[in-house]
Amino acid sequence: MAAAEDALRNAIDPREFDAPEFQRDPFPLYKKLRDHHPLYHDRFHNRWVISRYWDVDGAFQDNGSFDRAVYRPDGEYAFGSEHVFGPNILEYGNSDQHRWLRNMVAGQFVGNRLTGFLPIVNQIATELLDKIREQGEVELISQFTSQFPIRVISNMLGLPREDEDIFVGWYQALIAGLGFGGEHLMRGVAARNEMWDYLDPLMKERERNPGDDLLSRLVAAELDGERMSPEEIKGFVALLLAAGGDTTDKAIANMWFHMLYTRPDQLDDVKADPELWSNVFTEMMRYDPVVHAQFRHTTREVKLHDRIIPERAGIILYLGAGNRDERAFKNPDTFDIHRDDLHMGRENRSGRYKDGKPGHLGFGIGQHFCMGYAMARQEAVIACSQLAARLKNIRPKFADHEGISSPSIDSGGFRSPNELWLEFDA
Numbered sequence: 001m002a003a004a005e006d007a008l009r010n011a012i013d014p015r016e017f018d019a020p021e022f023q024r025d026p027f028p029l030y031k032k033l034r035d036h037h038p039l040y041h042d043r044f045h046n047r048w049v050i051s052r053y054w055d056v057d058g059a060f061q062d063n064g065s066f067d068r069a070v071y072r073p074d075g076e077y078a079f080g081s082e083h084v085f086g087p088n089i090l091e092y093g094n095s096d097q098h099r100w101l102r103n104m105v106a107g108q109f110v111g112n113r114l115t116g117f118l119p120i121v122n123q124i125a126t127e128l129l130d131k132i133r134e135q136g137e138v139e140l141i142s143q144f145t146s147q148f149p150i151r152v153i154s155n156m157l158g159l160p161r162e163d164e165d166i167f168v169g170w171y172q173a174l175i176a177g178l179g180f181g182g183e184h185l186m187r188g189v190a191a192r193n194e195m196w197d198y199l200d201p202l203m204k205e206r207e208r209n210p211g212d213d214l215l216s217r218l219v220a221a222e223l224d225g226e227r228m229s230p231e232e233i234k235g236f237v238a239l240l241l242a243a244g245g246d247t248t249d250k251a252i253a254n255m256w257f258h259m260l261y262t263r264p265d266q267l268d269d270v271k272a273d274p275e276l277w278s279n280v281f282t283e284m285m286r287y288d289p290v291v292h293a294q295f296r297h298t299t300r301e302v303k304l305h306d307r308i309i310p311e312r313a314g315i316i317l318y319l320g321a322g323n324r325d326e327r328a329f330k331n332p333d334t335f336d337i338h339r340d341d342l343h344m345g346r347e348n349r350s351g352r353y354k355d356g357k358p359g360h361l362g363f364g365i366g367q368h369f370c371m372g373y374a375m376a377r378q379e380a381v382i383a384c385s386q387l388a389a390r391l392k393n394i395r396p397k398f399a400d401h402e403g404i405s406s407p408s409i410d411s412g413g414f415r416s417p418n419e420l421w422l423e424f425d426a
């Protein structure tokens with residue numbers, strides 16, 4: 001009798017995933033999933049849900065069983081011509097073509113390439129803050145976070161500085177089209193096409209007169225005797241806007257939200273030692289990461305928790321839930337930048353670290369591990385340190401945080417505040 005009552009109490013109605021309560025605060029449902037349904041078959045959305053830390057980690061690592069590609073009902077890859085970004089690397093799944101493209105571009109965002117670019121990252125942060133510092137208050141998202149990473153990418157590509165505002169406009173339309181249908185999608189696709197028309201002559205010009213910018217390097221890159229097609233280059237640039245721009249924008253907003261509202265006491269620690277912004281980034285990526293879910297398809301039958309997931313089943317990997325798993329982290333629902341059970345240093349693709357501590361899952365792991373992991377951290381740390389140093393005596397004024405900001409399933413569930421107002425001494 002007690003067991004039956006327990007089962008009833010812990011049952012999940014799959015419509016809960018679409019409810020506003022889940023968008024606002026997904027963590028209670030994540031806990032129920034981890035504790036009572038570590039492998040949940042969601043028949044309503046036709047997918048299987050994985051939520052425990054080591055299970056999410058295992059699926060990310062198991063390329064033989066879990067593919068990133070999206071299939072059409074006829075079993076062929078569904079490349080994203082109707083997707084707002086057009087065909088892009090994420091949709092190459094786990095194929096050799098993905099490996100080829102990744103090897104071609106991944107080096108652009110790490111090591112010396114990244115270090116050489118940091119003065120410009122600093123300069124862009126300074127320029128934006130110069131416009132704000134006399135105001136005495138700021139809505140951080142519209143005036144800073146949504147501007148900063150996209151201007152960084154525009155500069156990295158070597159686009160003319162006078163075109164930066166146009167690029168920001170395309171970015172906003174593309175992001176608004178992401179995960180939404182109808183009018184938003186149409187506007188997003190129109191912005192993408194405009195951006196592609198803009199890039200065409202620029203790519204030809206960079207082919208003739210290469211510079212030291214990302215676009216020139218993408219045009220010239222060659223691996224195994226092959227170059228990227230113009231569509232692949234443009235699809236990659238479009239993806240960068242969301243994968244590199246929107247995510248970092250929201251990461252900076254999440255860092256400030258938690259410093260101001262969740263742990264103001266620890267904001268004092270960070271002001272005293274700005275090196276700790278790196279810990280704030282890591283703990284944010286665990287406690288409340290920007291991206292909460294990633295999608296996979298099984299390529300064969302998979303046994304997990306004594307059940308069989310069939311071949312070609314849709315899988316949702318809730319990395320936001322894995323990050324709060326008490327099987328991996330002590331007091332997982334506490335935001336703590338001084339944690340001793342989380343790998344605080346830079347992430348890597350294997351997700352295994354010399355200090356033996358588990359890392360956050362916020363960049364994924366394995367074949368599709370985020371290519372911009374080092375760049376995102378550097379950008380976020382530079383932005384937050386400059387903000388804290390240049391806006392004196394920052395205080396929270398108002399925040400509107402409705403939770404997952406792009407509610408559609410294929411948006412990956414980006415989570416961040418919609419508005420974040422700060423006050424400071426002008």
Ligand code: HEM
Nearest residue numbers: 090243244247248251290294362363364368370371372376
């Ligand atoms: C805090 C900011 C960021 C977050 C939360 C984030 C998150 C992620 C996640 C979760 C994935 C894995 C997708 C999967 O497993 O299917 C990913 C992949 C990717 N990210 Fe990021 N990302 C961030 C910043 C960046 C930046 C700055 C760039 C580039 C400049 C970037 C470029 C990419 C690319 C190209 C991929 C696809 C990799 C592949 O399929 O091989 N990301 N990102």
